[in-house]
Amino acid sequence: MKKFDKERVLLGLAAPLLAIVVAFLVTALVLAATGKQPFSAFGIMFDYGSKSDSQVYILNKGTTYYLAGLAVAVGFRMNLFNIGVDGQYRLAAFFAAALGGALTLPGPLQIVMIILCAMIVGAMWAGIAGVLKVTRGVSEVVSTIMLNAIATAIIGYLLQVGRLGNLDQAGTKISTKPIPESAHFFEFPTTPAPVWGFIVVAIVAGIAFWFTLSRTRFGFDLRTVGQSGSAAEASGVNVKRMVVTSMLISGAMAGLIGMPTLLNDSYEYSGDFPVGIGFTGIAIALLGRNNPVGIALGALLWAFLERGSGQLEFQGYDKEIVGVIQGVIVLCVVIAYEVVRRYGLRRQQRQVGAKLAAQARNSDKQEVSA
Amino acid sequence: MTVTATSTPPPAAPQLSGGSGKGGRTRLSFPVILLLAAGALLALSTIRWIGTTLDLIPDAEAGNWWALTASGQITAALSMAVPIGLAGLGGLWAERAGVVNIGLEGMMILGTFFGAWAGWQTDPWLGVLAGVLGGMFGGLLHALATVTFGVDHIISGIAINILALGVTTYFAKLWFNSGEAAAKGGSPKQSPPADEITTVTVPGLSDWLNSIEIDKEGQRRFFVSDVAGFLGGLVTNLSLLTIVAVLLFVMTFVVLWKTSFGLRLRSCGENPIAAESLGVNVYKYKYIAVIVSGGMAGLGGAFLSLVTSHIYNEGQTGGRGYIGLAAMIFGNWRPGGLAMGAGLFGYADALQLRNGGSTVHVMLLLLVLVLLAIAGWKAYRKSWIQAGASAVIAVGVLLWFLSTDTVPVEFVAATPYVVTLLVLSLSAQRLRMPKADGMRYRKGQGK
Numbered sequence: 001m002k003k004f005d006k007e008r009v010l011l012g013l014a015a016p017l018l019a020i021v022v023a024f025l026v027t028a029l030v031l032a033a034t035g036k037q038p039f040s041a042f043g044i045m046f047d048y049g050s051k052s053d054s055q056v057y058i059l060n061k062g063t064t065y066y067l068a069g070l071a072v073a074v075g076f077r078m079n080l081f082n083i084g085v086d087g088q089y090r091l092a093a094f095f096a097a098a099l100g101g102a103l104t105l106p107g108p109l110q111i112v113m114i115i116l117c118a119m120i121v122g123a124m125w126a127g128i129a130g131v132l133k134v135t136r137g138v139s140e141v142v143s144t145i146m147l148n149a150i151a152t153a154i155i156g157y158l159l160q161v162g163r164l165g166n167l168d169q170a171g172t173k174i175s176t177k178p179i180p181e182s183a184h185f186f187e188f189p190t191t192p193a194p195v196w197g198f199i200v201v202a203i204v205a206g207i208a209f210w211f212t213l214s215r216t217r218f219g220f221d222l223r224t225v226g227q228s229g230s231a232a233e234a235s236g237v238n239v240k241r242m243v244v245t246s247m248l249i250s251g252a253m254a255g256l257i258g259m260p261t262l263l264n265d266s267y268e269y270s271g272d273f274p275v276g277i278g279f280t281g282i283a284i285a286l287l288g289r290n291n292p293v294g295i296a297l298g299a300l301l302w303a304f305l306e307r308g309s310g311q312l313e314f315q316g317y318d319k320e321i322v323g324v325i326q327g328v329i330v331l332c333v334v335i336a337y338e339v340v341r342r343y344g345l346r347r348q349q350r351q352v353g354a355k356l357a358a359q360a361r362n363s364d365k366q367e368v369s370a
Numbered sequence: 371m372t373v374t375a376t377s378t379p380p381p382a383a384p385q386l387s388g389g390s391g392k393g394g395r396t397r398l399s400f401p402v403i404l405l406l407a408a409g410a411l412l413a414l415s416t417i418r419w420i421g422t423t424l425d426l427i428p429d430a431e432a433g434n435w436w437a438l439t440a441s442g443q444i445t446a447a448l449s450m451a452v453p454i455g456l457a458g459l460g461g462l463w464a465e466r467a468g469v470v471n472i473g474l475e476g477m478m479i480l481g482t483f484f485g486a487w488a489g490w491q492t493d494p495w496l497g498v499l500a501g502v503l504g505g506m507f508g509g510l511l512h513a514l515a516t517v518t519f520g521v522d523h524i525i526s527g528i529a530i531n532i533l534a535l536g537v538t539t540y541f542a543k544l545w546f547n548s549g550e551a552a553a554k555g556g557s558p559k560q561s562p563p564a565d566e567i568t569t570v571t572v573p574g575l576s577d578w579l580n581s582i583e584i585d586k587e588g589q590r591r592f593f594v595s596d597v598a599g600f601l602g603g604l605v606t607n608l609s610l611l612t613i614v615a616v617l618l619f620v621m622t623f624v625v626l627w628k629t630s631f632g633l634r635l636r637s638c639g640e641n642p643i644a645a646e647s648l649g650v651n652v653y654k655y656k657y658i659a660v661i662v663s664g665g666m667a668g669l670g671g672a673f674l675s676l677v678t679s680h681i682y683n684e685g686q687t688g689g690r691g692y693i694g695l696a697a698m699i700f701g702n703w704r705p706g707g708l709a710m711g712a713g714l715f716g717y718a719d720a721l722q723l724r725n726g727g728s729t730v731h732v733m734l735l736l737l738v739l740v741l742l743a744i745a746g747w748k749a750y751r752k753s754w755i756q757a758g759a760s761a762v763i764a765v766g767v768l769l770w771f772l773s774t775d776t777v778p779v780e781f782v783a784a785t786p787y788v789v790t791l792l793v794l795s796l797s798a799q800r801l802r803m804p805k806a807d808g809m810r811y812r813k814g815q816g817k
Contacts, residue, residue, distance in 0.1 A: 136799065138791075139798075143795075145696070146791045150787050150788060153787075279532065318543050318544060320543050321540055323537070324540050327532045327536035330532050331532075334522075334529050339519060
């Protein structure tokens with residue numbers, strides 16, 4: 001029976017906390033070294049980051065980041081490095097936006113179509129890397145990097161007037177045709193600003209992620225492949241099919257990343273659609289240790305840091321310091337997890353050793369007494 | 371999995387195969403590379419000859435044909451290839467010692483930043499040094515995470531990319547947007563310009579080749595002009611840093627393959643446990659390799675900010691670290707192949723920058739020829755489906771060529787990536803990476 005191991009939980013929490021503390025210390029040093037007062041900067045960030053409009057911002061931004069973290073984590077769980085989430089979500093959001101602008105269906109149906117389109121495009125784009133890996137032995141790291149660049153080119157080509165692009169009234173911005181109002185996603189009427197309804201989808205995706213990975217045969221197979229491909233193969237798992245399937249799932253999840261912005265905020269894809277969230281997702285998945293709750297915390301932390309640092313600009317600091325904080329957190333957290341993992345392994349070995357020794361002593365005693 | 375891809379021996383003397391046909395089994399020795407280059411030039415000349423005699427191209431486009439091998443194009447290609455090649459060389463050092471280095475991009479960013487930072491204030495050569503040191507610092511972090519702490523190599527690399535971007539963005543705003551720097555043209559995303567690094571032209575040789583490329587009547591000749599343009603491009607307006615880069619390639623080959631130090635370093639990438647049993651300090655070699663790797667990537671970055679543009683620009687690397695890694699894999703983890711991969715990428719980059727879509731349009735015809743050659747070869751090997759597929763694609767490309775007169779610039783930008791994907795998917799099974807590449811190694815784990 002699995003016993004609740006308090007020390008293990010503590011160890012699991014210690015690593016990210018340690019990393020965050022180290023990150024703030026390093027940042028404080030950087031700030032101090034560049035002649036700025038570090039602690040008032042953190043004070044400003046926390047004050048501003050906890051205001052109610054900031055909370056709304058953090059939830060909305062966190063929704064996007066959470067989906068990005070999940071998409072990356074699906075691959076990470078089976079040792080697949082889907083660096084291409086970035087290209088997948090941009091391509092998916094672009095085609096979904098184009099489809100949404102072209103269709104006029106009853107609202108809910110259209111929303112479903114848009115989301116499905118995004119998931120399919122994302123899955124297909126990731127699937128290319130999966131298929132190349134299992135049939136041609138191309139490392140998914142390299143192929144997804146190439147696919148990112150190709151996705152950029154495809155969007156650049158299609159997002160032009162006369163193709164799928166549309167010039168706005170001012171004649172300055174090219175975007176896809178705006179999605180009709182009937183197909184906008186619902187919002188929670190909170191004050192001062194609404195919380196995007198897509199947060200519900202993100203939560204559902206998180207629960208689905210948890211359920212699939214820890215409560216289904218498929219999830220078990222996936223984790224087995226991640227731990228040891230040969231062991232999985234020996235126990236009858238079709239590793240190749242697992243690689244392609246999980247790439248498809250990761251890509252479909254990546255397709256969702258652009259949806260909160262598209263269906264709750266911009267309603268069109270243009271040059272200023274957020275970019276680079278795939279890489280943020282990698283950072284968040286690492287921080288949250290590929291665990292749905294951990295990823296949620298990581299996503300909120302990232303959104304909080306970005307919100308808080310925005311205010312720094314008005315107080316004589318540079319908001320770019322957030323990049324330093326985030327970078328140090330990521331590097332520290334991966335090291336901390338590894339140190340903790342190894343310590344946990346040694347501790348387990350010691351415990352098992354002690355238990356076995358105790359058993360041996362007991363049986364010795366029994367033999368003597370018998 | 372198709373069997374043909376693995377069992378087909380690579381053609382002995384690849385004539386028309388500009389990008390395919392390099393196998394892991396025929397060693398990419400220097401003569402082979404020369405042969406390939408000559409073959410590619412001959413193919414180009416032939417196509418041009420066919421094109422002009424059959425009147426497939428309008429006269430207005432004829433200039434584009436010559437642009438493919440003009441010495442200016444080759445000079446530009448070389449300078450685009452150097453940063454990619456240096457990044458790839460960095461990857462080569464690390465991976466030969468068994469550490470995958472996807473953090474090359476971040477180390478390159480550090481190189482561009484510190485190169486420009488020291489470069490504009492002092493001497494560009496001090497900038498180069500600072501760029502190398504910046505990259506080495508990134509390498510040290512990567513070594514610390516992967517070797518000492520045993521973090522997964524890809525994860526550590528990504529973390530370094532994120533960190534390098536964050537740090538340089540912050541310090542760029544701090545250092546380039548104030549005081550003297552701002553007065554000299556700095557901004558949050560850009561450094562003030564640095565002095566130029568001397569460029570040299572081989573006297574005599576350059577002029578002589580130029581006169582062969584274009585004779586007194588301003589005419590160019592079949593093949594001769596191509597060769598002269600190609601060689602002329604290699605000896606005209608060379609940055610001294612380019613020469614340094616070429617020497618580094620030679621040095622890497624000598625050090626890694628001809629010295630006992632190199633043998634030990636490579637043994638750490640092939641079988642660290644065996645190396646350890648022979649008394650090699652695996653950690654030390656991995657540290658050296660990864661730090662050198664960072665230094666090479668940093669130099670590539672410094673080249674970008676000091677030679678290519680004289681200033682630091684945010685986002686200047688544009689993924690060249692990743693491309694360098696791809697070029698290294700493309701070159702089968704060997705310096706010769708890597709140089710060729712970097713050359714191809716540099717060539718494509720330069721083509722796009724200098725001439726845009728119309729020149730690349732010409733390349734479509736070359737693609738048709740390559741595809742037809744593949745189709746013929748596959749038909750000869752009796753793999754009819756692949757032969758048919760190649761032929762159909764060839765016809766499709768030919769129709770595309772005939773019905774348009776330019777290629778959209780976005781396609782040009784994507785070409786190197788598509789080519790890499792194609793080449794990798796055609797030849798990945800022939801590539802042989804170091805056996806213990808990317809694996810965690812702990813001291814004493816073999817006991």
